[in-house]
Structure formats: structure tokens, C-alpha cells
Amino acid sequence: MNRITADFLYIGSGIVLTLELLVGSVLIGLVGGVLFAVARRCNTVCKALINGIVSVVRGTPVILQLSIIYFTIPQVFGCKLGIIPTGVIAFGINSSAYVAEILRAGIENLPKGQFEVSRALGIPRFHMWKDIILPQVLMNILPALINETVTLLKETALIATVGGMDIMRRSQVIAAEQYEYFIPLCIAAFIYYALVLLIEFIGRKVEGLKRYAENL
Amino acid sequence: MLKICDICKSFNGIEVLNNVSLDIEESSILGLAGSSGSGKSTLLRCIQGLEIPDHGTINYDRKIGFMFQDFNLFPHMTVLQNLVYAPSLRATADEKKRYIDKARDMLKDLGIAGKESTYPGTLSGGQKQRVALARSLMIDPEVLLCDEPTSGLDVATIEDVVGLLRKVNGLGVTIVVASHDLEFLAQICGRIVLLRQGKILLDIDPRDNPIAIENLKNSYT
Numbered sequence: 001m002n003r004i005t006a007d008f009l010y011i012g013s014g015i016v017l018t019l020e021l022l023v024g025s026v027l028i029g030l031v032g033g034v035l036f037a038v039a040r041r042c043n044t045v046c047k048a049l050i051n052g053i054v055s056v057v058r059g060t061p062v063i064l065q066l067s068i069i070y071f072t073i074p075q076v077f078g079c080k081l082g083i084i085p086t087g088v089i090a091f092g093i094n095s096s097a098y099v100a101e102i103l104r105a106g107i108e109n110l111p112k113g114q115f116e117v118s119r120a121l122g123i124p125r126f127h128m129w130k131d132i133i134l135p136q137v138l139m140n141i142l143p144a145l146i147n148e149t150v151t152l153l154k155e156t157a158l159i160a161t162v163g164g165m166d167i168m169r170r171s172q173v174i175a176a177e178q179y180e181y182f183i184p185l186c187i188a189a190f191i192y193y194a195l196v197l198l199i200e201f202i203g204r205k206v207e208g209l210k211r212y213a214e215n216l
Numbered sequence: 217m218l219k220i221c222d223i224c225k226s227f228n229g230i231e232v233l234n235n236v237s238l239d240i241e242e243s244s245i246l247g248l249a250g251s252s253g254s255g256k257s258t259l260l261r262c263i264q265g266l267e268i269p270d271h272g273t274i275n276y277d278r279k280i281g282f283m284f285q286d287f288n289l290f291p292h293m294t295v296l297q298n299l300v301y302a303p304s305l306r307a308t309a310d311e312k313k314r315y316i317d318k319a320r321d322m323l324k325d326l327g328i329a330g331k332e333s334t335y336p337g338t339l340s341g342g343q344k345q346r347v348a349l350a351r352s353l354m355i356d357p358e359v360l361l362c363d364e365p366t367s368g369l370d371v372a373t374i375e376d377v378v379g380l381l382r383k384v385n386g387l388g389v390t391i392v393v394a395s396h397d398l399e400f401l402a403q404i405c406g407r408i409v410l411l412r413q414g415k416i417l418l419d420i421d422p423r424d425n426p427i428a429i430e431n432l433k434n435s436y437t
Contacts, residue, residue: 111286111288113284113286113288114288114290116266116284116288117282117284117288119265120264120266120280120284120352121302121351121352122302122355123301123302123305124305127305131301132290135292136290136291136292
């Protein structure tokens with residue numbers, strides 16, 4: 001096995017951690033974002049509270065949020081979180097703030113009549129959100145959500161700052177070992193780019209399914 | 217009887233309804249006429265409960281169906297799902313089956329059988345109108361409120377709407393139609409109320425008084 005192949009396999013095995021972080025934080029981001037966006041429309045107290053949270057989360061660097069969770073939780077609560085929970089929580093909360101904003105735009109753009117007709121037909125609030133509003137909004141904002149997923153994938157590289165052995169960190173390890181930066185970093189770039197293309201491909205497929213269904 | 221007493225409603229300080237009182241007989245068809253901004257839609261929305269009046273009462277506690285001007289069909293659901301979704305929410309499995317049968321019958325009655333699994337985006341204006349009508353009838357309303365049911369429809373389709381509303385009325389459903397189209401209202405309504413700047417200006421029976429329709433047209437301007 002030549003050196004480049006060995007480097008590629010070593011760096012490539014970081015995909016596991018990167019994908020674990022990505023899947024976990026996309027899920028937290030989506031669920032959190034939906035909860036934020038819906039709760040915002042409940043009453044003024046909820047709205048003010050969530051606006052505050054979203055503003056703070058969007059207004060501070062992810063690397064800082066990651067460090068706060070990784071270093072302060074053991075100090076304050078006396079228990080240490082692992083790399084994956086730390087990353088998933090930090091990236092997930094950060095993403096939920098952005099998803100909440102994307103959803104807000106989507107909800108505001110949906111014709112008001114969809115809410116009114118739900119009320120006129122006596123559809124309970126929970127069902128209105130679950131079956132009428134959110135399915136339409138999520139489909140409309142799908143391109144923005146794909147964009148957010150791509151951003152999140154690249155942000156997971158910050159896990160290296162707290163010692164996570166992801167694609168980025170592994171490429172740095174190789175570079176430091178061999179005093180050779182070009183190839184390991186190119187390998188990392190290639191892997192990240194391939195993952196981004198994969199996410200975009202899946203996104204386009206889902207969008208296509210929606211169009212297909214509506215034009216049957 | 218649907219009793220509307222002294223309804224007032226304003227939006228951002230602009231008075232849209234000003235002491236409107238109406239008694240609507242059961243199984244009748246009432247037309248609300250008036251130019252844009254006269255308060256027709258707001259009155260319908262108050263009856264349905266989509267707007268809460270600033271003052272006055274609406275005395276009615278039975279089921280009301282609402283047909284919106286722009287239909288507001290659910291674009292991500294098929295025609296059949298549009299019809300059965302709301303009534304099926306609290307239904308047992310047997311009832312759900314009955315709702316599906318009822319929806320199919322209704323689509324057949326309205327002349328759009330075979331469109332059950334189509335999405336609303338591919339329907340014509342007239343077909344959407346029928347689906348919207350069918351959906352509002354699925355809950356067996358005793359009163360049907362129609363907001364501008366003829367806007368954007370061609371003459372032949374308007375004729376169809378007249379026929380459909382008469383048919384619904386024949387089943388004993390009270391209908392309140394808001395429209396700026398006086399000829400359409402004169403065709404189907406037993407009573408026409410003209411609103412201007414949120415007040416009732418005229419209250420006539422078009423059949424007794426055909427000349428009044430011409431006068432009404434003039435009063436638009």
C-alpha cells in the first residue's frame with residue numbers, strides 16, 4: 001500500500017465521526033428549529049424568549065459554543081461529556097437557531113388562507129401544524145435546509161478543537177507527522193466536497209419527488 | 217335563524233363594519249353586495265369566527281361551512297385527502313370509510329369524479345371551486361358562507377356555480393354569498409343586502425323588484 005492510499009484510508013475513517021456529528025446535529029437542529037418556530041407563534045412571552053435565544057445563538061461563534069459545552073459542563077456539573085454528545089449538542093443548538101429563522105420565513109410566506117381554512121374546518125392546532133402547515137413549509141424551504149446541512153457538515157470540522165478525530169483532525173495529524181501539508185489537506189478537501197455533493201444529490205432527489213407527486 | 221346584532225369591526229382605526237344587524241332566515245340564500253372594501257368579506261369572516269367583532273353579537277351555534285375566495289385548497293394533498301382530512305381527524309375506522317364514500321359521491325355530484333387522486337395544482341379554476349365547495353360541505357354545515365364564489369370564473373362556470381349553490385340550498389342549507397357581481401346574486405338570492413362603507417344601504421328581494429337591481433348597480437358608483 002503506498003503512502004497516499006494509507007493516508008487516504010486514515011483520513012477517510014474520520015467520516016464516521018463527521019457523519020455521526022452531522023446526523024445528530026441535523027436532527028436536533030430540525031426538531032429544535034421546528035419547536036422554536038412554532039412556539040414563537042404561540043404567545044408573546046414565548047416569542048420574546050425564543051427571539052432572545054435565537055439572537056444569542058446566532059450572535060456568538062460556534063467554536064465558542066462548543067468550548068462552553070465541552071469545558072464548562074464538567075466544571076459546573078462535575079460530569080464530562082464525550083466528544084460526540086458535545087458536538088451534537090453544540091452544532092444541533094446552533095443549527096436549530098438558523099433553522100428556526102429559515103422556518104419563520106417559510107411560515108410567513110405561506111398564504112394566510114391555509115391557517116384560516118384550517119380554523120374554518122375545525123382542525124386542531126397540533127394537526128394544523130403537523131399535517132397542513134409544516135409539510136408545505138418544509139417542502140418550500142428544502143433548498144435552504146440543504147444549504148444549512150452543507151454548512152453544518154463543514155462546521156463539524158471544529159470538533160478538532162476539542163480533540164475529535166474527524167476528517168479535518170486526521171489530516172492535520174498526518175500533516176504534522178510527515179511535515180507535508182499539501183496531500184493530506186487535499187485528501188480532506190476531496191472527502192468534504194464528495195460529502196457535500198452527496199447531500200446536494202439527495203436534496204435534489206427529494207425536491208424532484210415533490211414535483212413529481214404534485215404533477216401526477 | 218342566524219341573528220347578527222350591531223356588529224362593529226375596525227382594522228387599525230379604519231371602520232370596516234359599522235353597526236350591522238341582519239336576521240337570516242333558515243334555508244334561504246342571502247346575497248351580500250357591495251364594492252371592494254364595503255365590508256362583505258369581513259362580515260362573512262365575523263360570522264365564521266375568523267374575526268372577532270369589536271362590538272355586537274352573532275347568535276348562531278351550529279356548523280358553518282366557509283368557501284374562500286381563493287379556495288385555499290391544501291396543495292400537498294390530493295383532492296380526496298382535501299375532502300376527508302378534517303372530518304376524519306376524530307373519526308373511527310368505519311366513519312373514515314364512510315367519509316371516503318361520501319367524498320366520492322360528492323365529487324360525482326359536482327361533476328368532478330375521477331379527480332380523487334389529483335393534486336389541486338393541476339385543476340382548473342372551476343374544478344378547484346367545486347373541490348372547495350365539496351370540502352366545505354363535508355362537515356354537513358347548516359350554513360354555507362361563500363366569499364366571491366364567481367371571481368375569476370368564466371360565464372359558463374358561473375352558471376355551474378349558480379346551479380351548484382341552488383342544489384346545496386335545496387338540501388336545506390342556508391347560504392350567504394358575498395359578491396360584487398349583482399347579476400349573479402340576482403339569479404340565486406332571495407334577498408340582497410347592499411353594504412357601503414360598513415353599513416347596510418339597501419335590503420331588497422330581487423325577484424319582487426327587478427328595477428332595484430339596476431338602481432343597485434348605479435349605487436355602486
